[in-house]
Amino acid sequence: MVSGDWWTNPHLDNNECVCVEVTDPSQPLNYVDGQRVDPKCTQTFDLREPATGKSLRYVASSNEEDVDRAVRSARREFKAWKKFSGFERGNVLKKAANIIRMRSEELARTEVLDTGKPIYEARMDIAGCADTVDYYGGMAAGISGEFLQLSNGNFNYTIREPLGVVGGIGAWNYPFQMATWKSSPALACGNTFVFKPSPLTPLTAVMLGEIYKEAGLPDGCYNVIQGEGDTGQLLGNHPDVNKMTFTGSVPTGSKVMEACAKGIKHVGLELGGKSPCIIFNDSNLDNAVSGTGIHDSLLDNAVSGAMMANFFTQGQVCSNGTRVFVQNSIMGPFLAKLVERTKNMKIGNPNHEDTKVGATISEEQAKKVLTYVDIAKKEGASVLCGGERVVPEDSLSGGYYMSPCILVNCEDHMTVVKDEIFGSVMSVLGFDTEPEVISRANDTEFGLAAGVFTNDLKRAHRVASELEAGSLYVNNYNVYPVGVPFGGYKKSGLGRENGPEALDLFTQVKSVYVEMGDVEAPF
Ligand SMILES: NC(=O)C1=CN([C@@H]2O[C@H](COP(=O)(O)OP(=O)(O)OC[C@H]3O[C@@H](n4cnc5c(N)ncnc54)[C@H](O)[C@@H]3O)[C@@H](O)[C@H]2O)C=CC1
Numbered sequence: 373m374v375s376g377d378w379w380t381n382p383h384l385d386n387n388e389c390v391c392v393e394v395t396d397p398s399q400p401l402n403y404v405d406g407q408r409v410d411p412k413c414t415q416t417f418d419l420r421e422p423a424t425g426k427s428l429r430y431v432a433s434s435n436e437e438d439v440d441r442a443v444r445s446a447r448r449e450f451k452a453w454k455k456f457s458g459f460e461r462g463n464v465l466k467k468a469a470n471i472i473r474m475r476s477e478e479l480a481r482t483e484v485l486d487t488g489k490p491i492y493e494a495r496m497d498i499a500g501c502a503d504t505v506d507y508y509g510g511m512a513a514g515i516s517g518e519f520l521q522l523s524n525g526n527f528n529y530t531i532r533e534p535l536g537v538v539g540g541i542g543a544w545n546y547p548f549q550m551a552t553w554k555s556s557p558a559l560a561c562g563n564t565f566v567f568k569p570s571p572l573t574p575l576t577a578v579m580l581g582e583i584y585k586e587a588g589l590p591d592g593c594y595n596v597i598q599g600e601g602d603t604g605q606l607l608g609n610h611p612d613v614n615k616m617t618f619t620g621s622v623p624t625g626s627k628v629m630e631a632c633a634k635g636i637k638h639v640g641l642e643l644g645g646k647s648p649c650i651i652f653n654d655s656n657l658d659n660a661v662s663g664t665g666i667h668d669s670l671l672d673n674a675v676s677g678a679m680m681a682n683f684f685t686q687g688q689v690c691s692n693g694t695r696v697f698v699q700n701s702i703m704g705p706f707l708a709k710l711v712e713r714t715k716n717m718k719i720g721n722p723n724h725e726d727t728k729v730g731a732t733i734s735e736e737q738a739k740k741v742l743t744y745v746d747i748a749k750k751e752g753a754s755v756l757c758g759g760e761r762v763v764p765e766d767s768l769s770g771g772y773y774m775s776p777c778i779l780v781n782c783e784d785h786m787t788v789v790k791d792e793i794f795g796s797v798m799s800v801l802g803f804d805t806e807p808e809v810i811s812r813a814n815d816t817e818f819g820l821a822a823g824v825f826t827n828d829l830k831r832a833h834r835v836a837s838e839l840e841a842g843s844l845y846v847n848n849y850n851v852y853p854v855g856v857p858f859g860g861y862k863k864s865g866l867g868r869e870n871g872p873e874a875l876d877l878f879t880q881v882k883s884v885y886v887e888m889g890d891v892e893a894p895f
């Protein structure tokens with residue numbers, strides 16, 4: 373299925389004839405009551421394409437009236453949607469998943485336009501989003517309460533009811549994923565939804581609205597309002613919103629939680645991280661270096677893991693394992709392989725098939741990341757490779773490209789080892805013993821993810837149980853299959869997305885006591 377409006381991205385129609393079709397970004401970007409609409413507010417912000425740095429359009433921010441209109445539409449439709457059976461709601465979601473699959477190339481290309489991430493990655497993201505919507509479509513029919521037999525024939529049953537109107541706020545690194553991961557479990561449970569995407573990536577959340585509508589979702593169940601922080605605040609403070617689900621930075625997450633505290637609203641937070649990825653020396657480097665094959669692949673896996681922990685989406689991933697702890701006895705050979713493979717990653721036009729590193733989201737973010745590299749050098753770390761601005765080709769000279777950076781001689785107290793940078797900057801840290809690395813890995817205010825590479829089965833599970841994080845990877849990193857819950861310990865967040873856990877967080881339990889005899893009143 374294709375949408376009515378097509379737009380050919382002129383910036384990419386150059387030498388190599390890469391002419392891609394995406395949904396026309398000049399269409400209205402709010403989505404209320406089943407239609408694209410322009411907000412009432414005339415205040416706008418500039419939307420730039422990360423790949424070229426060129427302005428794509430100005431987007432109107434949503435003001436109080438616009439937010440209220442979307443919330444009222446969701447409230448009105450909640451009355452009807454909650455009455456659908458789980459099976460009926462699930463059917464809508466399953467149809468939507470199939471439409472996402474049919475429109476996947478258009479969605480992926482639009483995601484590239486919005487985010488600057490390479491097309492191979494955008495395709496993986498969209499495929500995962502379809503699976504998530506499908507998964508919650510399948511789960512919807514099974515959402516049910518419980519029955520408890522009491523004495524004298526009395527009994528109690530529980531009903532798992534939706535919360536009402538859910539407000540979602542997203543970040544810019546996985547725009548379509550955030551829209552689907554938040555809305556599909558919410559809708560499966562019978563809630564209605566109002567989403568505010570990041571102002572840097574407004575395009576694909578609206579397309580999801582059209583897809584849901586085509587799949588049979590009643591108008592008003594899923595709405596989108598565009599805007600910046602002010603619009604997000606209006607949504608979080610709206611008295612008719614029952615739950616907020618947020619992805620972004622810790623300071624903003626804390627503000628959203630504060631707004632929810634004032635209104636006694638449910639809240640889910642997916643926040644930042646500074647996760648550890650630990651590589652033990654039983655990746656047997658001596659044999660690897662002498663080329664016995666089997667051990668080579670163990671080391672290659674660890675290097676692959678460290679790269680996957682750092683270099684997807686230009687390093688802008690909350691779960692990234694940016695503190696790579698390597699056992700000192702294998703540091704030399706590990707770094708040699710890591711640097712060789714990192715230098716081989718092709719930086720370039722994100723719409724090209726062989727590009728592995730696209731553009732950072734914005735000039736501001738790219739500058740922030742490069743400043744962190746400078747700070748690292750001043751504090752005594754050394755750059756093994758990358759950490760520089762790159763112009764892959766003349767037509768992309770305005771884009772925000774940088775080479776993935778590997779830092780060594782890092783120490784735990786350094787700024788670059790403590791702060792979430794949100795860019796391709798990997799800090800490599802040496803360690804000697806297991807207790808030492810566990811204590812250093814846990815010495816952070818965050819707890820989103822952690823990885824351990826080892827061939828020792830007992831060590832793998834011992835370390836996984838000791839690490840304070842919501843998502844643990846043994847011998848892999850940054851994979852998030854459908855059905856696996858995702859979320860943080862400590863300041864990395866509250867609640868879980870993906871997996872059956874999300875269904876509990878989008879419902880509330882009503883307990884119904886039934887008396888079968890006479891009332892024995894004490895008065
Ligand atoms: N860990 C994560 O998942 C993410 C972390 N970040 C970090 O945050 C830094 C800043 O990036 P931003 O996109 O500005 O992140 P942010 O956390 O400020 O923004 C995330 C979302 O919240 C909205 N927002 C901003 N202020 C708000 C408020 N007071 N109430 C409600 N919503 C509000 C934004 O418009 C956006 O949609 C990045 O450099 C990065 O370090 C950014 C994106 C995701």
Ligand SMILES: C[N+](C)(C)CCCC(=O)O
Pocket residue numbers: 543545546619620642688689690691852858
């Ligand atoms: C699930 N994951 C790791 C791809 C994205 C989660 C949100 C984020 O990075 O901000």
